[in-house]
Amino acid sequence: MDAFFSDHEQAVLILGALLGIAYGAVGQWSRFCLYRGIEQRFTKTDTGKLHSFALAMACALLLSQVLVELTGIQFSQTHYFQSNPSIPLLILGGVMFGIGMQLANACGARSLVLLGSGNLRSLLVLLCIGLSAYMVMSGVFANLRIGLENLTRISLPSASVPDALARTGLSSSVSRWSATLIIAAGLLMYASRSETLRATPSNWLGAVIIGILISAGWWITGVVGADDFDPIRLSSLTFVAPIGESLQYLMLASGMNLSFASVVVLGVILGSFGRALLSREFQWQAYDSVGQMQKGIVGGVLMGTGGVLSLGCTLGQGLSGFSTLAFTSLIALPSIIFGAYISLRVFKSY
């Protein structure tokens, strides 16, 4: 590493941009999307999307835990590990995110990919996500959020599944690997049941690559970004707060440093744009109706707000957070799916 980059921060930024480009290209090619999967489940058609998300979860989990074994990175340093989280806000945030995802027709990561391929609808959704995320995180609603968090916090004896198992007396590596292997096996079994998934390489190969990219994200921030004096915060692919941070960077670049999260966001748009041009799928698209636009705005605001409360989006909690086996992720992901499901029930009639 030392030969290529002037310091660890530069290495993290360049590798982060490459990671984003890879995700953008793969996401554009495979049309990876949790929301599409939930929708199919609802309409009882099998397009393999939900199964491909499960496959990506299994790959991300296995590879990230292998990375822990090899490099000794500590997932307890991530923001997914909370010893006193506010469970009601995690659930509320997840449900809001799910509803928003249904209204806007895509989650934050998918919106970035769509924007790269010329979808201007997602530009509006992204602006709403970024703005509302920062309104709740550090803006006008920040004190309200902190007040609610403090009211509803509970203290957990442990922050993740392996930690909880280790409290029963098992050694930490036994409890980590037993949890990892059982959960990954369940997900793989579920994924393998879909014939569509097996038949379409873009679905299964895309999911496997995205699983690899999640662990690559941990490697970039945790191994390349490790520094005694100025360590980079351990994180992987996640999109709600980073979309807001990227907007903030555009406005305040003279007094702000570029971060791993922002270069990933930029990379995803570029990667998707490049792949859409190559495959001649790039096409300008916009809203057809006022109603559609209203849904996009409300959906974006719900995703931004909900994503901050639930500490992550479908990618951030569903894959990155999940691969750490943190309790907050295991609460947030079902909440997101539940939110999308009730929104489908209410707003769609099949």
Add this chain to the structure above:
Amino acid sequence: MSVRRLLAAFALVSCFPATAQTASDWQRLAPLAQTVKAEEVLSKGIDLTLPLVAENGAAVPLRVNFDTSQLAEREFIRSIRVFSSGNPNAEVIDFHFEAPFSRVELSTRIRLSESQTVFVLAESNQGRQWLNQRDVRVTVSGCLMTGDDSVEAAAMNTPRIALPRNTRPGEAAEVRTLINHPMETGFRETAAGDVIPQQLVESLTIEHNNQPILLVKFHTGTSANPFVSVFLDETDNLLFRWEDQQGERVEEKP
């Protein structure tokens, strides 16, 4: 670094002057006004780098740069002191130079309790003074749900010193130091409402050939695990000594 600069340039670096205040700003901050002795306070040559927006007020990166070509013959920088306008205690960190440094560039991490102005005052051995200031907006921490009032062990531990990988003879090289310590301010309370007593690392002394060359004084405005980076002309025979309020000492050689 160069990539970040390039991107920053692409992103249309703002054309507004960073500080358009009147000179009377610093006079309103008593501890700073008392320190200013020179009849005319200069501003050319001293540079202060801080983020415009800090999401984590507990550790805001600060860099001070002094252009030594502004100095007259036999003049050198004696001290560089950092003050804050909005912290409970205005003093943040002081650097006292016992010898002339060819390159005066210092980095550390500071605490800012709210949005405020940070001042830096440099003084030469001939009594000339330079002042610069930056506004920093401090937002609520982006790190969510970290309600933590645990009291860490307040003993200094794990001192670290990093010398640059490749030094060129005759050119000052950046040396980075860090020591683990919570830097308890004495302003914090536990959930039960008890004040957590103050526990600070007081100073870092850097010696070269057994002669002190730099004394760094830490205050409540210095972040936990005090980090200091300086450019030294000689990187052999160095000794680093940290001392806390109880008189405990930790010595480390690179």
